[in-house]
Amino acid sequence: MAILMKKCICFPPPGYHRKMETFVYKLHKSLYGLKQAFRQGFSQFSTALRDMGFTSSQANHSLFIQHHNGASIFILLYVDDFIITRTDSSLISVVQDQLCQRFHIKDLGILKYFLGIEVAHSKAGLYLCQRKYILDILKDSGHTACCPADTPMESHLQLNDSDGSPLDDPSSYRCLVGLLIYLTVTRPDIIYTVNILSQFMHQPRQPHMDAAYCLLCYLKATSGQGLFFSSTSTLHPQAYCDLDCASCSMTRRSTTGYCIFLGTSPISWKTKKQNTISRSSPEAEYRAMAMATCEITWLSYLMRDLGDPFIEPVPWHCDNQVAIHIATNPVFHKRTKHIEIDCHVVHEKITQSMIHPIKVASDLQIVDLVTKALDCDSFHQHASKLSFRNLQVPTGGGSLSVTTHAHTASLSIPLD
Template identity: 55%
Template structure:
């Protein structure tokens, strides 16, 4: 903020004392959240300890949850009268715009039916295609060629690396509802500092896959059982540059996919069993956090979480507390898996590699296996009609 010309004498140093935060300053968002939190606490809400952007309130038999992202708010509950009272309370404090039933939030499209809720980012996907000029591209059925291996040292450098970085950044946000893209986007994001031609070609293939399925998304079933099931897998030392393994996991609530992640491990693992054990630990941490979230939402989950892994050696390490050569070099914090097994928070199971749904996170698969795993993940495209053709109108989408 600059002082107006002519204010004060020449050479005199003066500053402004702000009585309230201005939009755009570093502390503005913090001050806004403090003010909003105070207003919500006055209405009887309290912070969730597991997610600070979640506020919950219990009043008799009624339960209300409020989720905040900067100045966008989602309000839900089992009592319509309580929801209206909260809206009136916030209206007295702030200038609000009630958008009604949730249909579009931060680029995510929400479609409801009696069977459940479908989440997709079709409009955002079409905007990416339009931005890059791929609306007329020839579509493909998979986001990455099977067994493709990228490296930092092969191919010529891209002339305009900023365009590559912009594209990968857009694709990263698209993975919020597209777990089928997580593997390839994670690979491409590793080369954003110095992208080469093979990396750009792989990114363009992702765009051609988006042209085939712009409305693909996840489905949250209305009659799904309240049982957490986790599947974890690892891509052992496949990275040709640093040889670190990569963890991938999926977590289901009943039949609905609610959490997924692919992350490169911080150290090099000497064996696949060690890498799988670290993957178990990361999935275990996520499961523990989800149990806290369910508790805040008043969802009872007293039974152990089922954690599936396709590596027998890792499962034996997790269940066997005996110290031996294979685990003495593993950091202490990874042994939390044993602790969770002993207190019956989780229960581990073996799953065949051919039935492991987390493979879509750790490998570049063929079309048949890739399609089968997507069905297991509960991914759907609500923009397909009964014949299987896409109800797309690219020109109308650009005008939305």
């Protein structure tokens, strides 16, 4: 997309040499690839959308929304690419005509591929995966013919920054982990492993590279696996929150994880090592609850902008009863007086009826998948509850096996 700029000062492009190297050049148009071009392009495009009656979401400034006569249209912008969706199909053609009058745009049709994410449509729902991206990673790393693995990491594997010999070329490890980080956009089943591997970017060693190769073997076996968003699923949210207490052998800090569902489909997940050392598992769980609460709060703002706010308190599943008591009853002063004040946002949101904590059995805690390395049986048991699908493994007759944490069914999904 060509965007005009009023003023821009830049250095000569690579390969262009003059005798006076101290000169800079004033551009009348932005050059694609410059740092200023992306900011100027977003500014020009967002200004045009606001002139057309769109408003920017306060939860995501790249999301533009317009409500008109009971219908809505949404535009998600990323640099010079954007996605348009709507509740009324006639609105898209109107918006496209208005944009064509101001910019040179190209209509790529129904969304099938965006930023490395493959999209498959059907009446049953929407399927997202990164199969091509995975195959490219395997090819670049030379693991196209590797033996498949059942899990992304060996059970109870403990990595540290002292065992093993340092890598001769650490850049290969850093590049590989960087590629894997983006893969977690559609693969919550590998987020824990990637989180562990990313902690050794400063000085990777051979055991770290071996663990990364094990993850590649798992990706080889599940390259076609992705997330399925059912069109018949409800829009009732629910959250799961858990931690692995003092799991880091180097710092003794706990690992926090959460997964938030909209109906039967996961829409947000994260795993992170806590910033401080907790004195007890309830305290560590309370800190984990605070992080998940902030994410639920943000999602509530986003859903409100989309026109479908959370009406009822979000069911929030936690397997630590003491942490739930601390969150609902602030009388436990001796146990909480040393905890940072921002963690007490949990009690505030419970009082405001935004979340509703529920005790769940430890063996039913889905988030164990993103907080620790599990054995094969436990891993696949929890992974089956995350609405994962594999379009490369038909169940016969062109049907696709559909498994959710609510039920199991077989649906015929013709792809566009």
